[in-house]
Amino acid sequence: MERPLRDVPAGAADLVGALSAALDGTGPAVRCLETTPREGLAHVPSDVAVVVRTSGSTGRPRDVMLTAAALRASADATAERLHGPGAWLLALPVHHVAGLQVVVRALLAGAPPRVLADGPFRAATFAAAARAATAGPGPHYTSLVPTQLVRVLDDPGATAAARAFDAILVGGAACPPPLLARARAAGLRVVTTYGMTETCGGCVYDGRPLAGVRVAVDAEQRISLSGPVLAAGYLHRPDLDAATFTTSGDERWLRTADRGRVDDGVLHVLGRLDDVLVTGGVKVDPHAVEDVVAALPGVREVCVVGVPDQHWGQAVVALVVTQDGTPPPLTTLRTAVAAALGPASAPRQVVVVDALPLRGPGKPDRRAAARVALERTAVHPSGSP
Known part of the structure; x- marks a missing residue:
């Protein structure tokens, strides 16, 4: 019926x-x-x-x-x-x-x-x-x-x-x-x-x-x-x-x-099966990287994505929303992530945004975030930074 x-x-x-x-x-x-x-x-x-x-x-x-x-x-x-x-x-x-x-x-x-x-x-x-x-x-x-x-x-x-x-x-x-x-x-x-x-x-x-x-x-x-x-x-x-x-x-x-x-x-919950990034042949869990970056002073929100890179396959990039619009020092961020998860997981670029791209009621839109990362960094498909 x-x-x-x-x-x-x-x-x-x-x-x-x-x-x-x-x-x-x-x-x-x-x-x-x-x-x-x-x-x-x-x-x-x-x-x-x-x-x-x-x-x-x-x-x-x-x-x-x-x-x-x-x-x-x-x-x-x-x-x-x-x-x-x-x-x-x-x-x-x-x-x-x-x-x-x-x-x-x-x-x-x-x-x-x-x-x-x-x-x-x-x-x-x-x-x-x-x-x-x-x-x-x-x-x-x-x-x-x-x-x-x-x-x-x-x-x-x-x-x-x-x-x-x-x-x-x-x-x-x-x-x-x-x-x-x-x-x-x-x-x-x-x-x-x-x-x-x-x-x-x-x-x-x-x-x-x-x-x-x-x-x-x-x-x-x-x-x-x-x-x-x-x-x-x-x-x-x-x-x-x-x-x-x-x-x-x-x-x-x-x-x-x-x-x-x-x-x-x-x-x-460790994230989606298809969220895993591969950089230099090493698998990187973006959610684990986000947990480390989110604990840094001044960081309010973060989304970690991969962008195409000729040398690494994918380069890890962190989009962050900060309290005052100032990006966390890249060296500090990379050191913290490398110490917790290994050097392959350390983002190669940090991009500060006013708000993370979202879909639905509040999920990060990783596809949109990756597009923003590609547009806003020096990481391009034709070469590494």
């Missing part, structure tokens, strides 16, 4: 009523689109409540089908892991799964979320919304991406307001350890999350799977996930279904494109 799929605009006001009806089965399934929605595009299986469009890292749009049961399982497991069902502040776009799940959790807890004002994320706006959102009965929650967390911590008023939340979920991209330490030192109750649209958003909190979720890592370090939060599949893409979802016995698994390891039951 099937049900109709209704497209709604990417605004919380438009989504709340339609999503509530989709979850309880009294209305059609919904797809929240950033572009102008069109009615009557498709039908979906009857158990599907939401379709989320995501381009991932490939740039090819994919429509992920999420069932009401999976969304409820995710929301229930989140409440169980935190402090029970609570009141939410929505600070993320609802056409991405992280923002959508804030709405789902809030509705299932009994009330729509309080919504941050439209427009670019600003610390002062967040502070005012946070104070209002935490004034009533709790517990109180919100969800941010690392870039937003940086801006909150840079503003004393926003930091003070954020302390009132019982938990701040941080996901959408890896949270650098120095940023996490800074947030916790400031008194923020930060919970890191790992997941994706195909798992109804975050399904691993602070490295530990939510109730019902299982994590496996194979010999190639590929992460696979199983549990009641898995998507039903992709709309009209059986080819993607076959390539992404597998079944072992009675258990269905999602094969991610991420690398990781599990230590004492804690998952450590």
Whole structure:
């Protein structure tokens, strides 16, 4: 059996009523689109409540089908892991799964979320919304991406307001350890999350799977996930279904494109399988380099990429956002990275930018970052620096 799929605009006001009806089965399934929605595009299986469009890292749009049961399982497991069902502040776009799940959790807890004002994320706006959102009965929650967390911590008023939340979920991209330490030192109750649209958003909190979720890592370090939060599949893409979802016995698994390891039951995400750089025949993990660079004085955000180089194959370049626009000394940066990870990992150039290129709700756009690096450095395909 099937049900109709209704497209709604990417605004919380438009989504709340339609999503509530989709979850309880009294209305059609919904797809929240950033572009102008069109009615009557498709039908979906009857158990599907939401379709989320995501381009991932490939740039090819994919429509992920999420069932009401999976969304409820995710929301229930989140409440169980935190402090029970609570009141939410929505600070993320609802056409991405992280923002959508804030709405789902809030509705299932009994009330729509309080919504941050439209427009670019600003610390002062967040502070005012946070104070209002935490004034009533709790517990109180919100969800941010690392870039937003940086801006909150840079503003004393926003930091003070954020302390009132019982938990701040941080996901959408890896949270650098120095940023996490800074947030916790400031008194923020930060919970890191790992997941994706195909798992109804975050399904691993602070490295530990939510109730019902299982994590496996194979010999190639590929992460696979199983549990009641898995998507039903992709709309009209059986080819993607076959390539992404597998079944072992009675258990269905999602094969991610991420690398990781599990230590004492804690998952450590090491980045995407295709993010690894090769320079001079040596494999370099850009995420490990980013962790070192992020700990240097004055560095707020960093993205490490490779650019074509005739001598090295790829030259490692660090794009950084700094507190005052001054780049960290290249010698200092290279020495720190070489000491921690070996000389091959040490960036050959540093580029200061006002903001990192982003895709989705807050993931670094590594393709765009690589283009910026190529344009802004002396590293070119025809020769080494």
